[in-house]
Amino acid sequence: DAGITQSPRHKVTETGTPVTLRCHQTENHRYMYWYRQDPGHGLRLIHYSYGVKDTDKGEVSDGYSVSRSKTEDFLLTLESATSSQTSVYFCAISDKTGSSGNTIYFGEGSWLTVV
Amino acid sequence: GESVGLHLPTLSVQEGDNSIINCAYSNSASDYFIWYKQESGKGPQFIIDIRSNMDKRQGQRVTVLLNKTVKHLSLQIAATQPGDSAVYFCAENSSSYKLIFGSGTRLLVRP
Numbered sequence: 305d306a307g308i309t310q311s312p313r314h315k316v317t318e319t320g321t322p323v324t325l326r327c328h329q330t331e332n333h334r335y336m337y338w339y340r341q342d343p344g345h346g347l348r349l350i351h352y353s354y355g356v357k358d359t360d361k362g363e364v365s366d367g368y369s370v371s372r373s374k375t376e377d378f379l380l381t382l383e384s385a386t387s388s389q390t391s392v393y394f395c396a397i398s399d400k401t402g403s404s405g406n407t408i409y410f411g412e413g414s415w416l417t418v419v
Numbered sequence: 420g421e422s423v424g425l426h427l428p429t430l431s432v433q434e435g436d437n438s439i440i441n442c443a444y445s446n447s448a449s450d451y452f453i454w455y456k457q458e459s460g461k462g463p464q465f466i467i468d469i470r471s472n473m474d475k476r477q478g479q480r481v482t483v484l485l486n487k488t489v490k491h492l493s494l495q496i497a498a499t500q501p502g503d504s505a506v507y508f509c510a511e512n513s514s515s516y517k518l519i520f521g522s523g524t525r526l527l528v529r530p
Contacts, residue, residue: 337517344522345522346508346520346521346522346523347463347508347520349517352517362517394462394463406451406512406518407453407465407468408453408510408518409465410455410462410463410464411462412461412462413460413461413462
């Protein structure tokens with residue numbers, strides 16, 4: 305594993321409640337990502353960060369916000385959880401971009417169920 | 420719990436045989452490619468990568484082939500073992516922070 309810890313690993317929450325998932329890395333990598341993985345859709349990028357306080361949207365960012373106050377931590381928040389946000393969430397990190405070798409390393413995932 | 424799609428293409432091979440998993444990528448400007456392996460209940464794990472200035476790269480029991488003409492990538496696994504059973508994803512990168520992932524292929528190894 306690439307020094308990535310996600311918490312919580314499993315959570316069941318009710319519709320309308322806020323949820324925050326935490327990603328912590330020990331690799332000092334500049335780039336951090338949040339993906340969700342659903343049957344039939346593969347891995348889809350929610351948000352990513354290219355530095356402290358620098359974040360941008362991915363392809364499925366609606367309903368999600370992120371924050372990165374420290375290099376090692378990247379938080380994903382669902383302000384008001386919906387059943388469509390039931391998914392597996394993966395945090396990922398990388399230290400390079402493009403053809404330099406943008407190898408993204410993944411955490412072990414957080415299983416979120418919204419009931 | 421199960422973390423990958425239920426309707427993935429599946430490749431079933433006999434233990435000890437070679438496996439070939441294929442992937443078509445979408446962007447002719449992509450210049451870096453990665454193969455990932457994902458076991459049930461775990462995150463994707465890096466296997467091997469290749470840059471667009473190469474056609475072939477070998478690792479331990481794995482080989483990646485890149486055909487830029489037809490935008491095709493393949494992963495060859497030699498002497499497939501039961502521990503190779505997983506879902507395999509290709510990913511492409513086109514000089515940005517992000518990777519674009521394929522939908523994946525499930526590899527089943529028969530004992």
